[in-house]
Amino acid sequence: MTEQEQKEQKNSEHELKQESKKFKEDTNIIYIGEKPFMNYVTGVVTQFKTKAQREVIIKARGKFISRAVDVAEVSAKKFLKEEKIKVKNISINSEEFENKEGKKVNVSAIDIVLEKA
Amino acid sequence: MTEQEQKEQKNSEHELKQESKKFKEDTNIIYIGEKPFMNYVTGVVTQFKTKAQREVIIKARGKFISRAVDVAEVSAKKFLKEEKIKVKNISINSEEFENKEGKKVNVSAIDIVLEKA
Numbered sequence A, B: 001m002t003e004q005e006q007k008e009q010k011n012s013e014h015e016l017k018q019e020s021k022k023f024k025e026d027t028n029i030i031y032i033g034e035k036p037f038m039n040y041v042t043g044v045v046t047q048f049k050t051k052a053q054r055e056v057i058i059k060a061r062g063k064f065i066s067r068a069v070d071v072a073e074v075s076a077k078k079f080l081k082e083e084k085i086k087v088k089n090i091s092i093n094s095e096e097f098e099n100k101e102g103k104k105v106n107v108s109a110i111d112i113v114l115e116k117a
Helices: A003-026 A037-049 A062-079 B003-026 B037-049 B062-079
Strands: A029-031 A055-061 A085-098 A104-116 B029-031 B055-061 B085-098 B104-116
Touching (some): A037 A055, A062 B062, A085 B062, B037 B104
Parallel strands (some): B029 B055
Antiparallel strands (some): B085 B104
């Protein structure tokens, strides 16, 4: 690979990263993980308030499901009182996958859809 | 209180206990806690299979919410395949209460209603 080609590849990788970052900021889907609790609440509130979304989807798997419910409740009832946010729909499902030891395990998942009334 | 009165009180307490036990066995509400996971799955399966319930409600609070989703998924998809159990409704809510230190805390809760199709 010539130096020019390497440079071009690096550029396109950078663009891809930027795009994915932009996508992450613009999307109305909030994935719940182990970051500080308020990060997720702020994420939900920002989508409704700053980004003017009519709908936000909170997604979680496994042990983070309890947290997703907390995020939905705290966002809607504490921080978005005036916006009159309602739970539009909640769905659960589960996926089977192989863990590191090659054992089949099931993991449950939840989608909580909040909407502006 | 005379001996007779004491005896009567004891009897009525005993009856109350029996009734509450009976109620617990007959009810189609399963509360998720820290007992072994399969206890709850068996509880759900028994309600549909042995007690012929058309509907079972799985309830949980706080950290047990993730578990409630697991119980619902495993019961319906692994143990009640033939019964064609579907999620009828899922609702979330939260309650504020005072903890031991007198601090106000919020706890989220979930109700998962399963029904025989």
